[in-house]
Every structure is written in C-alpha cells, then in structure tokens.
Amino acid sequence: MRKYTPNRRSLYSPSLTLAIGLLLPLLTTADTNTPTTASKVEIISTDGLYSLSVNGQPFNVKGVGMGFARARDIDSLVAAGGNAFRTWETDRLDEQLATAVASELMVLVGLDVKKELQGFDYNDAAAVARQFNKVTATVDKYKNHPNVLGWIIVNEPNLMIGSDGQAAPVNAKVYNAIGDIVEYIHKHDSNHPATIAFAFTASLAEDIKTALARAPALDFISLQAYGALPAIPDVIQQLSLDRPFMVTEYGPLGHWEMPSTDWGREIEEPSGVKATGMVERMQGTLLNDASGKLIGSFAFLWGQKQERTPTWYGMFVASGERTAMVDELTRIWTGEYPENRVPSAWRITLDNKQPTDSIRLTPGQQVTVRVDVDDPENDPLDVRWQLMTEVVTRSQGGHIELEPASVPLTFEPTEHGKGYVSTKTIAPDEPGEYRLFAYATDNQGGVATANIPFLLEAVMDW
Numbered sequence: 001m002r003k004y005t006p007n008r009r010s011l012y013s014p015s016l017t018l019a020i021g022l023l024l025p026l027l028t029t030a031d032t033n034t035p036t037t038a039s040k041v042e043i044i045s046t047d048g049l050y051s052l053s054v055n056g057q058p059f060n061v062k063g064v065g066m067g068f069a070r071a072r073d074i075d076s077l078v079a080a081g082g083n084a085f086r087t088w089e090t091d092r093l094d095e096q097l098a099t100a101v102a103s104e105l106m107v108l109v110g111l112d113v114k115k116e117l118q119g120f121d122y123n124d125a126a127a128v129a130r131q132f133n134k135v136t137a138t139v140d141k142y143k144n145h146p147n148v149l150g151w152i153i154v155n156e157p158n159l160m161i162g163s164d165g166q167a168a169p170v171n172a173k174v175y176n177a178i179g180d181i182v183e184y185i186h187k188h189d190s191n192h193p194a195t196i197a198f199a200f201t202a203s204l205a206e207d208i209k210t211a212l213a214r215a216p217a218l219d220f221i222s223l224q225a226y227g228a229l230p231a232i233p234d235v236i237q238q239l240s241l242d243r244p245f246m247v248t249e250y251g252p253l254g255h256w257e258m259p260s261t262d263w264g265r266e267i268e269e270p271s272g273v274k275a276t277g278m279v280e281r282m283q284g285t286l287l288n289d290a291s292g293k294l295i296g297s298f299a300f301l302w303g304q305k306q307e308r309t310p311t312w313y314g315m316f317v318a319s320g321e322r323t324a325m326v327d328e329l330t331r332i333w334t335g336e337y338p339e340n341r342v343p344s345a346w347r348i349t350l351d352n353k354q355p356t357d358s359i360r361l362t363p364g365q366q367v368t369v370r371v372d373v374d375d376p377e378n379d380p381l382d383v384r385w386q387l388m389t390e391v392v393t394r395s396q397g398g399h400i401e402l403e404p405a406s407v408p409l410t411f412e413p414t415e416h417g418k419g420y421v422s423t424k425t426i427a428p429d430e431p432g433e434y435r436l437f438a439y440a441t442d443n444q445g446g447v448a449t450a451n452i453p454f455l456l457e458a459v460m461d462w
Contacts, residue, residue: 061296179215272344342446
C-alpha cells in the first residue's frame with residue numbers, strides 16, 4: 001500500500017511569473033482564528049485500486065453538493081447518513097466549516113476560480129495573477145482547518161457556450177492557470193488533494209487530456225454527469241487514467257437532456273420518476289464501480305435552487321420538505337429507508353394531455369389538472385397548486401437564475417382518488433408561457449412535486 005503521488009512540474013509557468021511577482025504583496029495573511037490542526041487526507045493506491053483516507057482511517061465519501069449552510073440542511077444530511085458536502089465558492093466558507101465541525105462533516109471546498117463562461121478573460125495576465133493571489137490566499141487561510149477534505153480548483157472550466165448557443169472550445173490558458181494553483185497547493189498544503197470538476201461534454205475525453213497536459217499535478221479528476229452518469233466507466237477506460245476520480249455532481253436528468261415543448265420549454269420529471277431514475281443510473285458507476293478508481297461522489301443538490309424551475313434540481317423544496325431522492329440516498333448510505341417515507345409523484349396531466357403534448361390553452365378556459373401520486377404509508381396528502389410564468393432569462397452552467405413570478409389563480413377543492421389527486425381551475429387572461437405546479441405533502445416532512453408547462457394563446461378576433 002502506498003500514498004498516490006502524481007507527477008509534478010515547476011511551481012509557476014513562465015507566462016505568469018512576472019505578473020505574480022509584481023502582485024505578490026497583495027496576498028492576505030491567514031486568519032489567526034482559523035483552526036490549526038489539519039486533517040491528513042490521502043489517496044491510497046493498493047494493487048491499482050484507489051481509496052481515500054482521513055487521518056489514516058478509510059473514508060467512504062457519502063456526499064452532496066450544498067451551496068448553503070442552513071442548519072436544516074446540515075441536520076438532514078447527518079440524519080440521512082451523509083458524511084461530506086462540497087461547495088462552489090468561498091463566500092460563506094467560515095459558516096459552512098463551522099457547521100461542519102459541529103456535525104462532524106468533511107468539506108470538499110470549491111475555490112473562487114472563474115471560467116470563461118462567466119466572462120473571465122484568461123488572455124489577461126494581470127487578471128489571472130490577481131485571481132491566483134486571491135485563491136492561494138484562501139488556501140493559506142483554510143488549509144489547516146480539520147474539516148477540509150480537499151480543493152475543487154474550478155467547477156466545469158470545460159463548459160463554454162458561444163454566441164450562437166452552441167458549445168465552443170475553451171482557451172487552453174485556463175488549464176495553465178489551474179496548473180499554477182495546483183502546484184502552489186502541493187508546495188504549501190501537503191494535507192489535501194486538489195481536483196478539477198469537469199462538465200460531461202461531447203469533448204470530455206479531449207478536455208481532460210488537455211487539462212492533464214497543462215496541469216499534470218492534479219491529484220484526481222472529478223466528473224459531473226446526470227443522464228450521462230452510466231457512460232462514465234467507458235470514459236475512464238478510454239482515458240486509461242493513471243489517477244483516481246470522483247463524481248462531484250449527479251442527480252436527476254438535466255434540463256438539457258429532457259424533451260421540450262414545441263415552443264422550447266424543458267419538461268421536468270415528477271419527483272418519483274427522478275428518484276427512481278437517479279438510482280438506476282448509479283448502478284454500475286457509483287454503486288458497483290469496476291474500475292477501482294472511484295474515490296467518492298456528491299449528489300446534487302442538497303437544498304433548493306431555481307434553475308429552469310424551483311424544483312428541478314433541489315432535493316428539498318423552499319419550505320423545507322424533502323423529496324424521494326433524499327429517501328433513496330438515505331437507503332443507499334444507511335441500508336434503510338427513513339421511518340416515514342415521502343410521497344412520490346409519477347405523472348401529471350392537463351385535460352388528460354401530457355407535458356410532451358405541447359399543451360395550448362385559451363384565456364379563461366376551464367381545465368382539470370391531475371397528478372398520479374402515492375405514499376408508502378398511505379399518509380393523507382395535502383396538495384398545494386401554484387401557477388408561475390416561465391423563466392425570462394435562462395442561465396447557463398447552473399449560474400444564478402431569477403425565479404419567475406407566481407400568478408394568482410383560484411383552484412377548486414382537490415379531489416382525491418386511488419393513486420391520484422386532481423383539481424379544476426380557470427386559465428388566466430394574459431397570453432404567455434406558464435407552468436402549473438403541484439406539491440403533495442404528507443405532513444411528515446415529505447413532499448412530492450410535479451409540474452406541467454402550457455402556452456396560453458390570444459384569441460384572434462377576426
């Protein structure tokens with residue numbers, strides 16, 4: 001058994017040495033209040049099989065992505081059997097690490113390295129140097145914190161969208177800058193490994209080869225895949241990697257992987273379908289890894305966020321109830337479902353039409369919405385209906401997206417049948433794109449969600 005150590009190169013690339021030297025005095029000093037007993041995190045290689053250890057003990061990552069540090073998120077993760085979470089930036093890192101200490105969780109820290117998709121120019125040597133100084137100061141400040149598991153230097157740097165809306169090549173200088181940060185970490189922090197989190201693009205294999213050629217000291221690579229999760233073993237085999245990997249994002253099918261209405265609005269799966277699909281895709285990749293190189297995974301997202309809808313990626317809704325994906329992860333991590341399981345939604349229709357039917361309505365039209373939903377304990381369900389307009393400006397790469405407005409609407413009392421709930425309502429008067437949501441709660445902390453888009457067309461007065 002040995003500690004895995006990747007190849008290393010010189011500390012700085014020639015293109016950055018002068019600029020960094022001029023800006024080096026801008027480095028901030030470490031916070032004297034930061035804990036000073038670092039955990040020793042090591043990648044172990046035994047006969048070609050890789051594993052992770054913390055302070056000499058095996059560490060089997062049961063992780064999630066968590067962008068916030070709300071107490072209810074942390075408590076629910078511990079209750080589900082999780083032992084780690086990852087972040088994407090350091091704005092709230094003090095708070096996140098403090099909650100991690102109290103709950104004995106490890107944190108894979110996402111550093112504030114920007115990507116071209118955010119408008120950062122890697123041809124601007126001064127801007128790259130400023131970024132280097134800021135990021136390495138963060139490493140210096142937190143490297144001795146006992147709950148740091150490692151560093152994600154940048155999230156999805158290989159994701160770039162051109163002005164035509166299509167995938168575009170990434171400036172290779174991105175990886176030069178990353179390589180400089182990796183080398184700094186290796187020189188100044190011997191306790192924590194460093195990685196890049198790659199988006200699962202059509203050019204993923206080439207993206208990784210380019211990155212490793214310019215940042216060869218990466219300790220491991222990280223992959224992010226949703227519908228493409230089962231393809232990861234083939235990618236790993238194709239690359240013949242000489243180092244391990246993590247999966248730092250997985251979950252429901254992505255909005256880019258789902259069918260859309262004929263006016264271009266993505267169709268979201270109901271919550272029960274999401275949970276079942278996620279577990280099916282985990283088989284053979286995360287649950288039965290045959291490569292021997294997988295050293296951890298993080299599900300997305302432990303919390304709630306707006307991305308195309310308020311319910312697409314979050315495993316919780318804004319009011320705090322958990323969805324079926326949480327119960328499935330609990331079973332995988334602990335061997336048992338929670339004592340009371342959440343309800344699941346399986347299908348939603350509007351006047352017996354499915355989302356893929358590209359439903360069109362007219363102002364004031366009476367409609368019936370039905371959701372097929374069940375609860376393992378047959379708990380009585382309370383259903384809340386909500387109508388929202390569609391997102392005006394759609395984000396790329398998971399960046400901030402504004403939640404659309406709710407539209408006042410009156411619903412008739414909900415009808416409950418065997419395995420379904422339904423109600424009637426009147427379509428609004430203002431033409432436009434809408435989405436109707438159903439939230440079925442069991443009053444035990446669980447919720448099932450489903451939604452259906454429709455287009456409200458103006459009535460032509462000839």
